[in-house]
Amino acid sequence: MCGIVGLHVRDPELYPRLGSLLEAMLAGATERGPDAAGIAVYGDRQRCPEGHSAVSLLGAPADPAADIRRVLPGLSEVTVGRFGATTVITAPVDPDALAAAARTVAPEARVVGIGRDLVVYKDIGNPLELATSYDLASATGWQALAHTRMATESAITPEGSHPFSVGPDQCLVHNGSFSNHATIRRALRHEGIEFDSENDTEVAARFVAACLADGDDLEKSLHRLGEEFDGFYTLLVTTADGFAVVRDEIACKPAIVADHPRWVAMASEFRSLAVLPGLSEATIFEPEPGRVYAWQR
Amino acid sequence: MAALRKSPETEADGGSTTLGEEARVIDLASSSVRELNAELHSPTARRYRVLSPRGTHAVAVGIDDDLDVHVEGDVGYYCGGMNQRGRIVVDGMAGPGLGENMMSGSIRVRGDASQSAGATARGGLLVVEGKTSMRCGISMKGVDIVVGGDVGPMSAFMAQAGRLVVCGDAADGLGDSIYEARIYVRGKVGELGADCIEKELRDEHRAELVELLTAAGMTDVAEDAGALGEFRRYGSARTLYHFTSEHAGSY
Structure with a gap:
């Protein structure tokens, strides 16, 4: 099914x-x-704020924000959120550049979503429990x-x-x-x-x-x-x-x-x-x- | 025809000639579909009203009794499946597998039905007042199906027995690999399926068509000679009954 x-x-x-x-x-x-x-x-x-990009990762390290800032110097507004298995990183930078930075600092992680407007979450388990972990109810757009x-x-x-x-x-x-x-x-x-x-x-x-x-x-x-x-x-x-x-x-x-x-x-x-x-x-x-x-x- | 005689379809929408009992109300907002079906399998009333179905699957499945069931809303998969003797009316739309494997009785859907309506059904009368999507009457084995609107692609696929009446159009692949079911279509027919051909509509077929339309409550069509004249009959060319490797490309 x-x-x-x-x-x-x-x-x-x-x-x-x-x-x-x-x-x-x-x-x-x-x-x-x-x-x-x-x-x-x-x-x-x-x-994913206006002018920012979001990259979703699976298997990301606990807090990659400092490493992302090191790879992309001059960025102050790097945010990292964890939602179940998914880590979402946002920053005011081109999506490809943010994805490349994420791959550099976390080569073992997998990029599962990239965009200026899009945020992706995925995991395993009961769908409604996952929806809670993604805080789906509060999503707008x-x-x-x-x-x-x-x-x-x-x-x-x-x-x-x-x-x-x-x-x-x-x-x-x-x-x-x-x-x-x-x-x-x-x-x-x-x-x-x-x-x-x-x-x-x-x-x-x-x-x-x-x-x-x-x-x-x-x-x-x-x-x-x-x-x-x-x-x-x-x-x-x-x-x-x-x-x-x-x-x-x-x-x-x-x-x-x-x-x-x-x-x-x-x-x-x-x-x-x-x-x-x-x-x-x-x-x-x-x-x-x-x-x-x-x-x- | 035996199935038709056993099924007083004209009563199916209101049950005016049933026992005169109050209809028992089961609200699926507060009762489970299992509770509903358990009640219908050991009925304590002759008439039921089912409220708030909201697309629930398996509503009124497995009835084996002389019951009137009025479902007030849209249903999901397999509504009225395996029905015997029950008269079910759905005031809404129906999901896939409506009346699958029905044996007798009747089911009437006031709206549209999804794919595989009447799949494998052996008897009774299935009426869809709106349209159906794909594979209406797939592998039908004796049921009578009357559709007020169009049917989707691949309808009456591998149909073995029974009658399918379509008052609208039939999409491509009608009657593919059909055995002995008879198909009547009033509107346009797309490309016919393998081994399905148009056949002459003789007086006995016209009489059968009138009987089916009347049983389905579509008397405006049944009594309109002009409308009846627009129907065409389709059936099996009987060239694919037995598999031979020479036919491999035709299946």
Whole structure:
């Protein structure tokens, strides 16, 4: 199984409620993925202040702030927060520079999220307990997603939790399994793309990141994914300004979308949507097989 | 047809001819779905109202009694699964696997239904007043399904027996690998699935269609000769009954 919930908020009046709404949606997805959970929040200025970048790490040392300041001299506002297995570092610097600094001071740690607007948290365990450890209820912003994992293709580790965030402000979550991920991973490695894990979903995230880096938009990237990847999937993919859903041509994995003037929401199951304000006014539909649905901020 | 005669569908939405008892109310905001189903499996009333389902799975599964169950809201997966004799009405939407493996009785959904509605069902009548998504009637084995709107791709996949009536459109892959079920579609049909073909709609089929639409309460269509004339019939070409390696590319 695995559960997906995502919320793209159009009405700024709802930004303060982003985290509490997503947590309520997550409650409807917990049974689908009791092994692990991760979330991504876009636009929370408490978590990633304006003009700052955020880097999320797994396996980071206890307090890397002093070392980060040493590597990036002149930065006074380096903050470090720990949320379960995830360490979030923010600083007023370019995201790539902050990620490079983090890799320098903590080579054993893994970067699991980078962005100017995005903060990623992932860990293993009960999704609702994890939501508490991430303080999801207090999150604000314009877009967020969460994934609950029932592991099939790789081990239950924080690294194997979703979302997979491999490009700046990008996230991908997956319900299903890819059958030709090893072949595509080899091809991408041949092009010089590095991988963190043997996880099938990471391959999709790297593929989409490569398409976006090539200049494709989100919709085109997901069409290209559909041409290359074999397997079962419902994907929710988010970027600095986008929110997109796609299912494979057989569409065994569930997905339901609600499109409301104030928000767009996607979930594996209806019960995650039932908690949203004004649902009865929303257009509710199930994405058709192989069709890409994309919304832009 | 035996299934239809056993199922007084016209009563399914209100139960005016049932025992006249007060409907027993079960609110899923305060009761668990297990408590609900345990009650329906050893009923102390003939009529039930189920409140606050909010997408809960397995609502009213496994009924084996002459009951009227009115669900007031949206349900999740497998609503009415394995139903025998029960008459279930859902005033809302239904998730995947609606009425899967139903044996008899009836289920009516006032809104839309998700994928695999009526999967493997052997008898009874399943009515979806709105539309359904993919694989409506997958592997149906005798159930009658009437859909007021459209059905999604791959509907009636491997359908073996029973009738599927679609008052709207049917998406691609209709009737793929179908055996002996009969399909009636009023609207547009996408690409037909493997071994599914259009067949002549003769008088006996028109009579069957009228009977099914009437049983489903869609009398406006059943009594409209023009509307009836728009229906077309689909079924099996019977070329894929037995696997041969020459057909490997067709499955």
